[in-house]
Amino acid sequence: MTKIGIILGSTRPGRNGEAVAHWVHENAARRTDAEFELVDLLDFKLPLLDEAYPPSMGRYAQPHTQSWADKIASFDGFVIVTPEYNRSVPGALKNAIDFLYAEWTNKAVGFVSYGATGGTRAVEHLRLIAGELQMADVRSQVALSLFNDFENFSTFKPIDAQRDALTATLDQVIAWTDALAPLRTN
Numbered sequence: 001m002t003k004i005g006i007i008l009g010s011t012r013p014g015r016n017g018e019a020v021a022h023w024v025h026e027n028a029a030r031r032t033d034a035e036f037e038l039v040d041l042l043d044f045k046l047p048l049l050d051e052a053y054p055p056s057m058g059r060y061a062q063p064h065t066q067s068w069a070d071k072i073a074s075f076d077g078f079v080i081v082t083p084e085y086n087r088s089v090p091g092a093l094k095n096a097i098d099f100l101y102a103e104w105t106n107k108a109v110g111f112v113s114y115g116a117t118g119g120t121r122a123v124e125h126l127r128l129i130a131g132e133l134q135m136a137d138v139r140s141q142v143a144l145s146l147f148n149d150f151e152n153f154s155t156f157k158p159i160d161a162q163r164d165a166l167t168a169t170l171d172q173v174i175a176w177t178d179a180l181a182p183l184r185t186n
Helices: 017-029 063-073 091-098 120-132 161-179 181-185
Strands: 003-008 035-040 077-083 108-115 136-145
Touching: 003 017, 003 161, 017 035, 017 077, 017 108, 017 161, 077 120, 077 161, 108 120, 108 161, 120 136, 136 161, 161 181
Parallel strands: 003 035, 003 077, 077 108, 108 136
Antiparallel strands: none
16 A cells, blocks of 8 residues: 655754644545655654765665665655745755655655745745655645644644645645656666
8 A cells, every 4th residue: 555654844842843744644544545654853863964975876874864764765655744944944854855865766745834924935945855856746735824724823723724735735645656656666
């Protein structure tokens, strides 16, 4: 069965992303067309990129890199939950992505973002990164506003329409993941 990783892309103390990622996982787990696993970057304790060789060479020397590579390789596709920091991607998420290459390739990715403007600028940067990694980013996304989907900017209470956006995103991620399967087996 198709296996999708839901990556929690913030490591900040008090992060809003934890509630968002759990909401994504709870909704995704009701589906029967794929398996879903929540992956928290905090669990991997990745330092700033500390590998001597470029990730495209696949020559990982550090145990934390190998652990991260094994986890990412175990998935067929991804949903990345990301905040927007200073109009871009959180450093911890960018660093985690940059550790690997082949483990991302030929896999679909969708985005659930949050911020003052829904995290859309972070997603635009992630789409560029995904292209370089030969990932297929899906069009649909969930853009959560700190003004409309959070109470007092911290308690997650998504408006009803966000569930439809999540369903559309998951539908596309699964469809593209399945379509890319022949490329991953070659």
